[in-house]
Amino acid sequence: MTVEGPNGHPLLEVKRLKKNFPIRKGFMRREVGAVRAVDDVSFHIDRGETLSLVGESGCGKTTTARCILRAIDPTDGQILFRPTEDTVFDVAQSTRRELRRLRRDMQMIFQDPFSSLNPRFPLLEIVGEPLLVNGMRSGRERQERVEELLRLVGMRPEYMRRFPHAFSGGQRQRIGIARALALNPRLVVADEPVSALDVSVQAQILNLLLELQQKLGLTYLFVAHDLSVVKHLSDRVAVMYVGRLVEMTDRERLFNSPRHPYTEALLSSVPEPDPRRRSQRIVLEGEVANPAAPPSGCYFHPRCRYAQDVCRTDTPVWEEVAEGHWVACHRGKELELAGVRDRLPMNTAAGNSTNPATNVTPAA
Amino acid sequence: MAEDHTTRTIESTVAVGGAREEERISVATQWQLTWWRFRKHKVANIAAIVLITYYVVVLFADFFAYADPNLPAAKRGLLPPQPIHLFDDDGWNPHVLAFEGSRDPETFERVYEILGDQPISVQFFAQGLEYEILGIIPWDRHLIGVSDDAGGALAQEHVSLLGTDIQGRDMWSRIVFATRISMTIGLIAVAISQILGIVIGGVSGYFGGLIDTVIQRIIEIVRSIPQIPLLMGIAAAVPKDWSIEQIYFAITILLALILWTELARVVRGRFLSLREEDFVMAAELAGASRMRIILRHMVPSFLSHIIAATTLAIPTIIISETSLSFLGLGLRPPAISWGVLLQQAQNIQTLALSPWLLLPALPVIVAILAFNFLGDGLRDAADPYGT
Numbered sequence: 001m002t003v004e005g006p007n008g009h010p011l012l013e014v015k016r017l018k019k020n021f022p023i024r025k026g027f028m029r030r031e032v033g034a035v036r037a038v039d040d041v042s043f044h045i046d047r048g049e050t051l052s053l054v055g056e057s058g059c060g061k062t063t064t065a066r067c068i069l070r071a072i073d074p075t076d077g078q079i080l081f082r083p084t085e086d087t088v089f090d091v092a093q094s095t096r097r098e099l100r101r102l103r104r105d106m107q108m109i110f111q112d113p114f115s116s117l118n119p120r121f122p123l124l125e126i127v128g129e130p131l132l133v134n135g136m137r138s139g140r141e142r143q144e145r146v147e148e149l150l151r152l153v154g155m156r157p158e159y160m161r162r163f164p165h166a167f168s169g170g171q172r173q174r175i176g177i178a179r180a181l182a183l184n185p186r187l188v189v190a191d192e193p194v195s196a197l198d199v200s201v202q203a204q205i206l207n208l209l210l211e212l213q214q215k216l217g218l219t220y221l222f223v224a225h226d227l228s229v230v231k232h233l234s235d236r237v238a239v240m241y242v243g244r245l246v247e248m249t250d251r252e253r254l255f256n257s258p259r260h261p262y263t264e265a266l267l268s269s270v271p272e273p274d275p276r277r278r279s280q281r282i283v284l285e286g287e288v289a290n291p292a293a294p295p296s297g298c299y300f301h302p303r304c305r306y307a308q309d310v311c312r313t314d315t316p317v318w319e320e321v322a323e324g325h326w327v328a329c330h331r332g333k334e335l336e337l338a339g340v341r342d343r344l345p346m347n348t349a350a351g352n353s354t355n356p357a358t359n360v361t362p363a364a
Numbered sequence: 365m366a367e368d369h370t371t372r373t374i375e376s377t378v379a380v381g382g383a384r385e386e387e388r389i390s391v392a393t394q395w396q397l398t399w400w401r402f403r404k405h406k407v408a409n410i411a412a413i414v415l416i417t418y419y420v421v422v423l424f425a426d427f428f429a430y431a432d433p434n435l436p437a438a439k440r441g442l443l444p445p446q447p448i449h450l451f452d453d454d455g456w457n458p459h460v461l462a463f464e465g466s467r468d469p470e471t472f473e474r475v476y477e478i479l480g481d482q483p484i485s486v487q488f489f490a491q492g493l494e495y496e497i498l499g500i501i502p503w504d505r506h507l508i509g510v511s512d513d514a515g516g517a518l519a520q521e522h523v524s525l526l527g528t529d530i531q532g533r534d535m536w537s538r539i540v541f542a543t544r545i546s547m548t549i550g551l552i553a554v555a556i557s558q559i560l561g562i563v564i565g566g567v568s569g570y571f572g573g574l575i576d577t578v579i580q581r582i583i584e585i586v587r588s589i590p591q592i593p594l595l596m597g598i599a600a601a602v603p604k605d606w607s608i609e610q611i612y613f614a615i616t617i618l619l620a621l622i623l624w625t626e627l628a629r630v631v632r633g634r635f636l637s638l639r640e641e642d643f644v645m646a647a648e649l650a651g652a653s654r655m656r657i658i659l660r661h662m663v664p665s666f667l668s669h670i671i672a673a674t675t676l677a678i679p680t681i682i683i684s685e686t687s688l689s690f691l692g693l694g695l696r697p698p699a700i701s702w703g704v705l706l707q708q709a710q711n712i713q714t715l716a717l718s719p720w721l722l723l724p725a726l727p728v729i730v731a732i733l734a735f736n737f738l739g740d741g742l743r744d745a746a747d748p749y750g751t
Contacts, residue, residue, distance in 0.1 A: 071645050100651045108649050116642035120393075120664050130650035163393070179646065 009082055010044035011219050012068065012187055017041045017077035017092075019063050023292060035292045037063040038074070039243035042318070045187070050213065050220040052230040054266065055240035056288050061223045062111075064240070065189045067092075068221065069108055070099055081106065083186055104134060107180040111192040113172035117164040123150070123175060124160040130182040149178040152215075153208060170201035177208065181216070189221045194229060206233055228270045231255065236324075239263050242289045242299040245318065249325040256339040259327040261304045264337040298330065306331055398668060401745040408741020411734040418547055418731060425544045426495035429537035430506045431520030433700055437532035439465055442474055442718050445527040445535075448486055448508075459483035460523055473717070484522050485511035492519050527720040529708055538700055539724055545701040547731065550681030553616035553623070558674050560620065561627025568628065569635025570658070576632070583625045591622060592691075599693040608699045612685075615694060619684055627673050634666040668746030676739035679732040686728055702728045 018041075020034040038060045045051045053061045067074040070091050079091035083105040094102060107130075110116035117126055127149055128142045136142050147157035153174040164172055173193060180188055190209065194202040210233050212218060224230045230237055231251070238248040239262060247260040258264050268282040284303050289295050295302050301311040310330050318328045329335075402408060421428050443463070450458050462482035468475050490509020496502050509519045526535040568579040598618055602611050638644055638661075647657050682702075688694030689703020690710075697704055705724035708714065714721045 069649055071649060103649055103651050108646070110642045110646065112642055116646055118643040118647075118661055118665075122393075129647060129652065133650055133652045133656065176646075179650070182650075 010046045013044040013080040015042050015078040018075045020075045036243050049235040052222045052234035052237045059240045060243040065191050065223050104183040106187040107185040109180050109190040109193045113169050127178045153178045169197050187219045191223045247327045258337050259332045260329045261306050262300050398745045405741035407737045411737035414734040422544045422547050425540050428507050429540040430508045431534035431537040433538040433541045440528050440532035441530050443524045443528040445720050446524045458486045487511045542700045542702050553620040553681050554677050556620035557623040560624035565628035565631030569632035587625050612695050638662045672743035672746050679735040
């Protein structure tokens with residue numbers, strides 16, 4: 001189990017979050033339907049832990065992440081954020097003014113290191129912008145802080161007069177991280193921070209994120225579509241499918257004994273470092289369901305190889321099948337599903353999650 | 365440990381290419397990059413120089429002209445261009461040859477006979493008609509004038525560099541003054557249309573939704589109105605007591621009301637795409653105000669496009685002025701513009717007997733080409749982060 005905060009309040013609590021994107025048609029832009037990008041999602045993140053949000057493209061991970069930061073407005077639900085133990089804000093209901101203050105405590109790392117840095121600003125201004133707009137008027141003070149931040153992410157402070165075009169993808173991502181850390185946030189939402197990078201650079205950035213977490217006591221919500229990336233830095237993992245959570249538990253249990261067929265399929269696609277151990281790969285048939293017109297019952301049933309009649313008619317309940325192990329599957333309790341351990345013992349001993357430097361080896 | 369390793373990797377990567385040139389590019393601002401790229405575009409550079417020359421002429425038209433553009437001289441009608449001879453047998457001695465005019469008794473055509481033995485000395489930067497530079501500083505020097513030893517004679521009585529029109533008015537001076545009108549009067553229309561385009565396009569793109577739909581439909585309607593019949597109608601509808609300049613001003617405003625649509629669409633598109641950019645969201649998450657996001661993040665990234673679009677809009681207006689005046693809808697005599705001058709060249713007699721009346725077409729063509737080349741160059745250079 002994960003360590004809870006001193007008096008049991010998690011840093012972030014998401015309750016029944018929903019986000020619909022209306023589909024409009026015609027001259028008057030009448031609403032003819034809605035894409036349910038995020039559909040009734042609940043989870044929490046404790047202080048200092050890393051929760052990974054995993055799923056295929058288009059399943060609503062990024063939308064969830066952006067709702068939490070209120071980069072987009074959620075349709076319904078609560079997002080309870082506790083920057084300190086005894087203050088609580090509902091981000092979903094906050095005014096613009098409150099948000100400005102709240103965002104000092106929650107920041108984002110973007111997926112695309114190219115579009116996330118304004119090409120017209122030098123590093124000093126990119127990293128210094130959060131400082132400037134939050135009241136650090138003195139240029140000298142700001143410069144010192146930017147120097148400190150750049151050093152923190154492994155960049156030379158001398159580069160701060162340079163523009164983003166002078167840097168590689170990995171370096172740019174470091175700049176993005178420095179910007180996110182400028183205001184000493186408590187929660188950092190990382191939206192697929194390494195998926196746009198070369199595999200060799202991915203490991204560097206993941207290590208950097210882990211180091212920073214230890215140094216600064218950060219809490220991460222880590223969005224990824226790739227379980228092999230998630231394996232090395234999460235405490236808990238939540239799996240999402242078509243706007244809903246299907247399984248959430250701590251890392252070891254998810255990798256070793258998944259309870260949802262979708263998780264099993266995702267796990268089977270994690271690359272195998274050992275060529276002698278050829279495993280059976282579960283290839284999911286068909287496309288991810290269309291969130292504008294999802295299938296009946298369990299959204300996953302058309303692609304599920306364990307599907308029964310009940311799966312086609314009834315929506316599965318999001319329930320705790322074991323302590324801290326949540327699953328939404330009609331057969332969650334009975335199925336014996338294959339985790340990673342059936343193929344290969346995890347090379348990290350359980351609980352040794354804080355020393356990933358040895359096992360972040362690119363699978364290439 | 366891991367940090368040391370990654371730090372070293374980055375430092376060594378950069379140290380390898382640590383040449384001065386790389387440093388120069390690394391710290392270059394957007395404008396520097398744009399400028400470097402523009403400098404590589406040879407044709408655009410030439411076009412820029414040509415246009416600067418044009419506007420020097422516009423500013424100092426009185427200096428470049430040597431004659432009163434509206435002064436008729438019955439005895440000098442339809443005089444052919446009179447070249448300046450720079451040398452005579454003794455060396456440097458700029459002069460023009462005097463002529464004698466008479467009328468052909470059979471055709472009533474005015475014929476001029478050059479009197480080869482009567483050179484009239486010509487001086488550069490000579491004294492001549494008095495005028496005021498930019499309307500303030502009184503001066504009397506002109507690019508070309510008649511030598512002082514001609515006994516106080518005025519250049520307009522002896523020189524006709526590009527010939528004269530049917531009323532004996534000096535074509536060179538008329539073209540110079542026409543340049544002043546034609547190159548400037550359209551700028552107001554361009555300014556109005558660009559401001560309209562940016563504001564309406566910005567509102568449409570930034571707010572989106574129903575506002576966007578309505579604005580886009582309006583743009584489609586405006587663009588579907590045929591221009592010439594509309595302008596003819598307007599020209600006929602303006603009050604009779606308006607002066608020529610007022611009428612023309614009304615027409616340029618109307619042109620502006622049609623031309624803004626193109627830029628509005630471009631600006632809207634840029635706003636729509638920029639709104640989705642991660643760096644805009646990053647600024648918002650950092651707590652930047654809406655004003656700061658629009659002014660510091662969004663506008664700078666398409667300002668260069670606006671400059672290019674404006675450069676390309678100016679020739680459209682100039683051509684419109686010229687063609688409207690040619691059709692008799694725009695400026696009319698006694699105003700002088702390229703279109704007005706070309707109106708005189710509308711008949712077969714001109715083509716056959718006095719082709720120099722077609723000369724005003726030349727500055728029009730050169731100016732339009734120059735603006736287009738400059739606009740092309742600016743557009744290519746405008747986005748140094750593109751391909």
